[in-house]
Amino acid sequence: MINAVLVFNNAGQPRLTKFYTQLETSVQQRLISEIFTLVANRPNSACNFLPLPPLLASSSKSSTPSTPHNDTPSLVTYRHYATLYFIVISTSTESPLALLDLIQVFVQALDGLFENVCELDLIFNFETLHATLAEMIVGGVVVETQLEKVVEGVRSQGTVAKRPVNEKGGMGFAGFGRGDGGVWAGR
Template sequence: MINAVLVFNNAGQPRLTKFYTQLETSVQQRLISEIFTLVSNRPSGSCNFLPLPPLLASSGTSHTSSSEHNDTPSLVTYRHYATLYFIIISTSTESPLALIDLIQVYVEALDRLFENVCELDLIFNFETLHTTLSEMIVGGVVIETQLEKVVEGVKAQGKVAKRPVNEGRGGGGLGMSMGGNFVGWAGR
């Protein structure tokens, strides 16, 4: 099960925080801070999976003591693209490689919806960001991973912004700042 999806910029400012597990606000805030620090300080050649810090793994969840260990959040999976970190917190029952692919599909969908997405698109058009995520994950369960279906679902809901932010920016998107395609960049 997916417990949370987080998107941060390089300065640690959250651009998306979506929790699928009931947590106290104070635990969410500490988790957001700890996860960013943990992920941003990793060397560039490091693996994109790591164990969840004890903060969430041991407290704040809505599970009872009789819950199975596999239901407890325990894994952080992330990808770093240009100025953004895309992070998924999940249980040990989720495949880390499948989560890396899920992040890739999410980023590719945003790139198609915004035609060369940049951080400002995510700030000013957060509805599209959330709608795209809800086409892929509902209640912590992945329901769709086919890129075309995700993009069409968002478009069918009419949640794609008109993009006044991007007009005339001349290729200043995340992909151009890396000298290549945003979604093709492997990051860390």
């Protein structure tokens, strides 16, 4: 299952924190900063899987390899879009490559809802951000992976506010990265 979904920007400022287990606020912040340190140092060509941050790594080694799965979070997957990092922490029951697709769907859904989404949209509409996530993941279990249904689910709850008018509009964009290339067609 998925243990946490995090979004933060290139400077480590959180934009979305969702922990599917109850965790002290201060511990949450430590975890975020640990993961940020890990992710910020990675080169462009590196893969999208992180080694476990120190907070999570301490007890994971004790797990026995005899059982195929267990409850300990063992996988930290991330994707980087422009100014934002999207992070998913999960156990071994999730597929690493499929999680990458899931993040892609999440971002695409946000893009559909905000029309050319950017970090500012997410800052000013963080309720919508949470609502979108809630359409996809409930209690750490994925409930929807189809883009249209996610967008439809959020829209059914009311109109999605655009960012305030006096903020500048979004900038031009140059299509998706490798996400559209069909390599990750895991949905």
